[in-house]
Amino acid sequence: MTAPLLEVRDLGYTYRRDPALENVSFTVDRGQNLGIVGESGAGKTTLLRLLLGLTRPTTGGIDTDGVPFDAGDRAALRRHRTFAQAVFQDPYSSLDPRQNVGRIVSEPLRSLHLxxxxxETRTRVASALEAVGLPADAAERYPHEFSGGQRQRIAIARAIVPRPQLLVADEPVSALDLSTRVRIVELLSSLSIGGLTVVVVxxxxxxxxxxxxxxxxxxxxRVVEQGPTAALLAAPEHxxxxxxxxxxPRLPRR
Incomplete structure (x- = not known):
């Protein structure tokens, strides 16, 4: 039997004696995108940090492709950087304005020695830019020359250039206008069809x-409910x- 791409087992994290997460368990199969939802303070950001290895859990553990992941092991953490990459909420603050796009997108290749x-670097950067719908010559330009939606595409290109198996997206469209949100969601959907698995917080x-x-x-x-998205939204139990x-929000009926 094939192991899940990601398995979270009884994960917990305590901050100054206050539990931020308790007994969180779930699996993510390859090619099956997962949404993690909840109000502010629900623990979404803490869970994201644990999934990325930015924080070590207080209890429980995380397996990737059936292998336990220890964020305290430097070699394991380096391997995890090629397994999982992140896209963050704000496309304005997540990009260094002093570097051109080519330098920004290629950063994971340098830091992970890939x-x-x-x-080879230029080829992989051009391929990543093409995958997110940006021309190769965008590599010579700077973040301030692009719109918010284009900047988020640059951030996604940076995340996919090391060819991760898992993309963790933290509120990836909340800072964008409605029409741009739709296009970024369509982009993430196309990337998942191409073989990338996405976890959206x-x-x-x-x-x-x-x-x-x-x-x-x-x-x-705490996890209060999980399951197929369509069924959960159509008939929530909790x-x-x-x-x-x-x-x-819903539009009023006429």
Whole structure:
């Protein structure tokens, strides 16, 4: 039997005696996108940091492709950087304005020693830019020359250039206008069709519904409900999930 791409087992994290996460368990199969939703303070950011190896769990563990991952092991952490990459919320602050796009996108190749020649680096950067819908000559330009949506595409290109198996997206469209949000969600969906598995951390149920086959609901650091997205949104079982759905703005009927 094939191991899940990602398995989280009884994960917990305590901050100054206050539990931020308790007994969080779930699996992510290869090619099956997962949405993690909840209000502010639900524990989404803490869980993201644990998935990326930025923080070590207090209890429980994480397996990647059936192998236990220890963020305290430097060699394991380096391998994890090629397994999982992140895209963050704000496309303005996540890009260094002093570096051109080519330098920004190629940063993971340098830090992870994944490229041996300048020619190979340029080829991989051009391929990543093409994958997110940007021309190769964008590499010579600077972040301030691009719109918010284009900057988020640059951030996604940087995340996919090391060819990770998992992309963790933290509120990837919340800083964008509505039409740009739709295009970025479509981009993430096309990348997942191409073989990348995406975990989306969001409070936006619309984004999760459009992109993720499964959804996990966090309340105060605990999983209160999880399952297929369509079924969970159509017939939520937990009162907290129903509360989240009731809070989604709807146009008035005429």
């Amino acid at each position: 490229s041996t020649t300048g020619s 969001s409070h936006d149920l619309g984004t999760v519904a459009a992109l993720c086959e499964r959804t996990l609901v966090l309340e105060r650091g 009162p907290y999930t129903r509360k989240l759905l009731a809070a989604v």
